[in-house]
Amino acid sequence: MPAPLHDVVHRVTRRIADRSRDSRSAYLGRLEAAAGRPRRHRLGCANLAHAFAACSAADKAGLRGGEAPAIGIVTAYNDMLSAHQPYAAYPDLIKPAVRAAGGVAQVAGGVPAMCDGVTQGHAGMELSLFSRDLIAMATAVALSHDAFDGVLCLGVCDKIVPGLLIGALSFGHLPALFVPAGPMPSGLSNPEKSRVRQLHAEGKVGRDALLDAEAAAYHAPGTCTFYGTANTNQMLMEVMGLHLPGASFVPPGTALRDALTAAAARRVVELTAQRGTPLPLGIQVDERAVVNGIVGLLATGGSTNHTLHIPAIAAAAGIQVAWEDFSELSAVVPLLARVYPNGPTDVNRFHAAGGMPFVIGELLDAGLLHADARTAAGDLEPYRTMPALDGEALVWGAPHAVSDPMVIAPVAEPFARDGGLRVLSGTLGRAVVKVSAVAPEHRVVEAPVRVFDHQDGVQQAFARGELDRDVIVVVRFQGPQANGMPELHKLIPPLGVVQDRGHRVALVTDGRLSGASGKVPAALHVTPEAAAGGPLTRLRDGDVVRLDAEAGTLEALVGAAEWQSRAAGPTESASPDAFGCGRELFAVFRGAVGGAESGASIFRRTAGA
Structure with missing residues (x-):
């Protein structure tokens, strides 16, 4: 019981x-x-005939009766x-x-x-x-x-x-x-797939090797x-x-x-x-x-x-x-x-x-x-x-007895005493962070930020060696109102490389990451989003930010007077074009969508979310 x-x-x-x-x-x-x-058994005869016109004789008989x-x-x-x-x-x-x-x-x-x-x-x-x-x-x-x-x-x-x-x-x-x-x-193991992705991000393996690994994983x-x-x-x-x-x-x-x-x-x-x-x-x-x-x-x-x-x-x-x-x-x-x-x-x-x-x-x-x-x-x-x-x-x-302590554990001896999902709040708004795969020593990061308005800029900066240091990467204008809130999976291999090189690194974004949330701490779904005038628009390159997943805070360590003097609101950004690949058809969604905390839904918009 x-x-x-x-x-x-x-x-x-x-x-x-x-x-x-x-x-x-x-x-x-x-x-x-x-x-x-009224439903099927109360439909008009023409309506009902349309409903079962293509059915077998036996199914028509069942639908005609209504029972x-x-x-x-x-x-x-x-x-x-x-x-x-x-x-x-x-x-x-x-x-x-x-x-x-x-x-x-x-x-x-x-x-x-x-x-x-x-x-x-x-x-x-x-x-x-x-x-x-x-x-x-x-x-x-x-x-x-x-x-x-x-x-x-x-x-x-x-x-x-x-x-x-x-x-x-x-x-x-x-x-x-x-x-x-x-x-x-099961195909190529997920850790091995991740390893090859990081090698490719560093330029150590080519496209063919990467594609071979991906095709062996998804097969x-x-x-x-x-x-x-x-x-x-x-x-x-x-x-x-x-x-x-x-x-x-x-x-x-x-x-x-x-x-x-x-x-x-x-x-x-x-x-x-x-x-x-x-x-x-x-x-x-x-x-x-x-x-x-x-x-x-x-x-x-x-x-x-x-x-x-x-x-x-x-x-x-x-x-x-x-x-x-x-x-x-x-x-x-x-x-x-x-x-x-x-x-x-x-x-x-x-x-x-x-x-x-x-x-x-x-x-x-x-x-x-x-x-x-x-x-x-x-x-x-x-x-x-x-x-x-x-x-x-x-x-x-009854299910199998626990036979694999690497993958499943009883409540008496869990992998962690908590579920590893935290809400962050502070001067940069509210966000969620998943720490179940983040090592304890990486759960608090305080570092200068590098601010991007599109994920391509992160890839380019990494390739130029500009992120090879302690850094919090901020990718803004990725929320639902801006461009539909895309996932940013492709950021994880380069940021993982930076972390593996011994640097303190984190990601802060009003976009999504999903199942890619892993060893790099990531403050996700930041709300209010940048396109709605959220605090991410006040950040400047070099500002120091503190992401503290233990205390549940997300703060810009900028003097109060300086912070307040910076205009909040949409800025000229490199956010994606609203046309092409069907995006123009979804303008009505971008205009109607609510905030992340209320589900980023066009059906329910909550003030302040």
Whole structure:
């Protein structure tokens, strides 16, 4: 049995509920109204005929009667993304499984899915974060026929899962499950890949060697095996009860993966109103589920992107989450996983050592998760178990014993006593920093700054040897209003080289870093951003800045009179052109987006965030 709920988890959950009382009540009121709205069986004859025109005779019969639950599949399939390529076969697995459970499944629509790995450092990355909200809108379009009784969402990668969930929450009167695809087999190790990247940054190996290393790391269908945003998404869906237990990291193309996909299809039918045990998504995703998601993020050392995505997801359910909630929980949630970039191993090794079922069981026993949160399996207790095949039957049992102390640890002997996510505040604004992979001696950096308005300038300065010293690199005009808040992965190899040379180095930016957050301390998502007149615009080359991840401060050590005399506000900058690669089409998003602390969403803008 789980332990009593930890006092801090209880207090943070209560605070979120109190903060969200009015917005959550309004959301639940909308769900109640939507649940009574006419759907398929009340459509006009022409409307209904359009809805099932392409179906088989048997499926038409089921849909005509109105009693067979209709399941809408919203898919992010494309075969550019290795993680999404397996989804090509999913509708053909799902439809017979739903039919056998007495329902009818149709592909309701597709949503765009871009690969951040392809666009890193290029103009397309400026569309990446905004693609989350576009996916939410596309999900709503797919479900707008209002002809479905349940939803299956097919998505894995960075902005896609949060976008699908935000969109599905706008139809939160319906049950919804997420169906994962699993990670690719382990290839070239992530530490070795990182080593080659640093050698290339130093000019010690050429492009061919670098491409060989990258192709050996990313080499097959399935999710990239490091613990970036895509795999953090899978953790999040599991700990929030939106996957079947233990489903997140089962490899694609296996009999177990197919069995889990079919089981998810059957389960969503069981959760529809027609089956008498409905679990509407908007009821399931409550304050307890959101807090469980934050705890899972902290316990596994997940992507910093989720300090944006979780507030945006919560807001879609009428729940208001603040960065203080992350920080307060981080102080009591131990780090139980070491998966690259927080350690040398990958998600396949994590799963083999017990994976999510082991982590969830440990957190339940420590009272750090809401055991009574609603899930696809009832409550959170079944998520202690690992799926397996007994012949052709899908069964769940106890996870493997901890057999790999390099990758997974019990609460009694964690890798760290806290979750390693801190909120920084000071004269430069507010930011988040992930320190789970940062050595203690690098968590406080005080050094002169070098200020850049674009990441290309950092690469050029490094190549000229101008960063070979103690330095805090500031990259501004990278926030959501400026250019869509791109990830800045390509900064990590050169800054890692500078640190390895014995210098004190840190990064401060109003942009993102995500799963690349590693050994170099990085103050991310600085808000207010530079394009909104934030304090980063006051910095000048040579100013001394102190990033103190232990004390939670981010300060410009500039005299008060001098600091106040400097004009705040947008300056002439080298921020990227607003045209080309589709960027002109997203001007409306840049104009409407809220601040980082409220999720950098176009759907919810919070004053001062």
